Amino acid sequence: MKTLKIPEATIIRLSVYSRHLTDVDRKGIITTSSGDIADGVGVSPAQVRKDLAYFGEFGTRGVGYNVKDLRQHILRILGLSADWNVTLVGAGNLGLALCSYKGFRERGFIITSIFDSDPSKVGTMIGNVKVLPIEQLEEVAQQSQTQIGIIAVPAAGAQEIADKLIKAGVQAILNFAPVVLNVPPQIELRNVDLAVNLEVLTFNVGAQRF
Amino acid sequence: MKTLKIPEATIIRLSVYSRHLTDVDRKGIITTSSGDIADGVGVSPAQVRKDLAYFGEFGTRGVGYNVKDLRQHILRILGLSADWNVTLVGAGNLGLALCSYKGFRERGFIITSIFDSDPSKVGTMIGNVKVLPIEQLEEVAQQSQTQIGIIAVPAAGAQEIADKLIKAGVQAILNFAPVVLNVPPQIELRNVDLAVNLEVLTFNVGAQRF
DNA sequence: CTTTGTTAGTGCTATAATTAACATATAATT
DNA sequence: AATTATATGTTAATTATAGCACTAACAAAG
Numbered sequence: 001m002k003t004l005k006i007p008e009a010t011i012i013r014l015s016v017y018s019r020h021l022t023d024v025d026r027k028g029i030i031t032t033s034s035g036d037i038a039d040g041v042g043v044s045p046a047q048v049r050k051d052l053a054y055f056g057e058f059g060t061r062g063v064g065y066n067v068k069d070l071r072q073h074i075l076r077i078l079g080l081s082a083d084w085n086v087t088l089v090g091a092g093n094l095g096l097a098l099c100s101y102k103g104f105r106e107r108g109f110i111i112t113s114i115f116d117s118d119p120s121k122v123g124t125m126i127g128n129v130k131v132l133p134i135e136q137l138e139e140v141a142q143q144s145q146t147q148i149g150i151i152a153v154p155a156a157g158a159q160e161i162a163d164k165l166i167k168a169g170v171q172a173i174l175n176f177a178p179v180v181l182n183v184p185p186q187i188e189l190r191n192v193d194l195a196v197n198l199e200v201l202t203f204n205v206g207a208q209r210f
Numbered sequence: 211m212k213t214l215k216i217p218e219a220t221i222i223r224l225s226v227y228s229r230h231l232t233d234v235d236r237k238g239i240i241t242t243s244s245g246d247i248a249d250g251v252g253v254s255p256a257q258v259r260k261d262l263a264y265f266g267e268f269g270t271r272g273v274g275y276n277v278k279d280l281r282q283h284i285l286r287i288l289g290l291s292a293d294w295n296v297t298l299v300g301a302g303n304l305g306l307a308l309c310s311y312k313g314f315r316e317r318g319f320i321i322t323s324i325f326d327s328d329p330s331k332v333g334t335m336i337g338n339v340k341v342l343p344i345e346q347l348e349e350v351a352q353q354s355q356t357q358i359g360i361i362a363v364p365a366a367g368a369q370e371i372a373d374k375l376i377k378a379g380v381q382a383i384l385n386f387a388p389v390v391l392n393v394p395p396q397i398e399l400r401n402v403d404l405a406v407n408l409e410v411l412t413f414n415v416g417a418q419r420f
Numbered sequence: 421c422t423t424t425g426t427t428a429g430t431g432c433t434a435t436a437a438t439t440a441a442c443a444t445a446t447a448a449t450t
Numbered sequence: 451a452a453t454t455a456t457a458t459g460t461t462a463a464t465t466a467t468a469g470c471a472c473t474a475a476c477a478a479a480g
Contacts, residue, residue, distance in 0.1 A: 015409040053459060063458080093303065100302075188411050199288045200218065245427080271426085271476055272426050
């Protein structure tokens with residue numbers, strides 16, 4: 001129960017390890033090692049062991065790790081032992097893409113409500129979820145116990161949506177709008193900026209200049 | 211021309227700074243400071259100056275930075291002084307979302323060709339680009355001088371697409387498939403895993419356990 | 421012309437993260 | 451039962467990154 005600091009890079013890698021272990025498990029493999037995992041995801045074996053060491057001892061020396069066990073442990077660490085209710089704001093192309101993304105449901109993320117400000121979208125069905133007007137965000141998100149909000153609206157409206165989500169009681173926000181959001185410190189916030197990702201690539205492609 | 215190592219975190223921040231400066235410039239503001247930028251994007255002023263210092267001196271002491279100038283400098287650093295041709299593979303919901311994403315074109319990323327393996331999608335128009343069959347990827351990407359490939363196909367097919375893109379001569383790949391891709395070291399690769407992003411959030415929400 | 425306020429640039433320090441090395445534990449084999 | 455091979459868990463070292471504090475430069479005011 002002590003509060004030691006864990007690098008975010010470690011969390012990201014754990015997530016990748018667990019995905020890898022899911023694949024390995026599907027192949028019927030029972031036991032694996034830090035070296036196998038390292039090869040599978042492209043990091044060093046020491047890194048794998050170090051990452052796991054933050055949370056306990058999951059393997060047996062001289063032997064390795066039980067695939068199913070380790071996978072379950074990591075999922076529990078990541079907080080994925082139970083489902084999470086997710087509210088999506090923005091039913092544009094990106095919103096649609098997120099809804100149809102299989103990976104979310106597989107990992108226990110259930111999109112329970114969808115909101116949009118465009119009257120022509122309100123009322124339409126995406127999967128089995130009906131698109132509701134923004135005005136109902138607070139009320140519905142509150143009563144549906146939503147813990148996570150996804151912002152998939154244009155930059156101009158994103159801060160307003162973030163404020164509404166927080167008022168509705170979400171604890172975490174995944175923001176796709178290319179804008180810096182202001183949220184209180186207890187709210188977990190992550191930004192996915194598609195252009196930024198491309199720009200890191202273009203910098204690196206031309207990096208011989210430096 | 212010396213090859214000193216620049217942290218990736220710096221590049222990501224530079225990208226955010228430039229976006230912020232675009233906004234500031236639109237407001238008609240002429241001069242800004244490391245403190246202003248820091249406030250605007252949520253980092254420390256020292257960090258801003260440190261990041262810029264990797265690449266030269268762009269401000270005047272006691273005064274600050276000229277907004278337009280600094281913006282231009284950063285864009286040039288990021289390799290955005292000219293447009294980039296981008297090939298998109300996968301015309302599903304995510305592919306559609308990426309095509310309609312304004313941020314790409316604004317920053318000089320032009321999606322010049324789109325490919326999909328689904329015959330029902332081949333031939334359809336997305337914006338003013340026609341969806342072509344995967345079989346033509348190599349040929350078309352080569353002659354259209356594509357430098358960047360975006361993979362927006364399911365995990366199972368992603369490695370194959372990556373191989374084809376590399377054969378076609380792309381230098382950088384942005385991968386949305388939840389799988390670890392194997393590419394030669396000279397190819398720049400970035401992964402955007404939507405589930406991983408959510409999992410970092412859920413870990414942090416429950417992080418009081420550690 | 422001098423003084424004061426301001427802000428960029430930079431070297432140093434502290435912190436964080438990765439890599440490497442080592443000691444410990446397990447299983448299999450002779 | 452002892453020995454060997456293997457792979458973990460952990461400590462130490464190295465490297466990378468961020469933060470702080472100081473210096474240098476400039477502008478405006480008096």
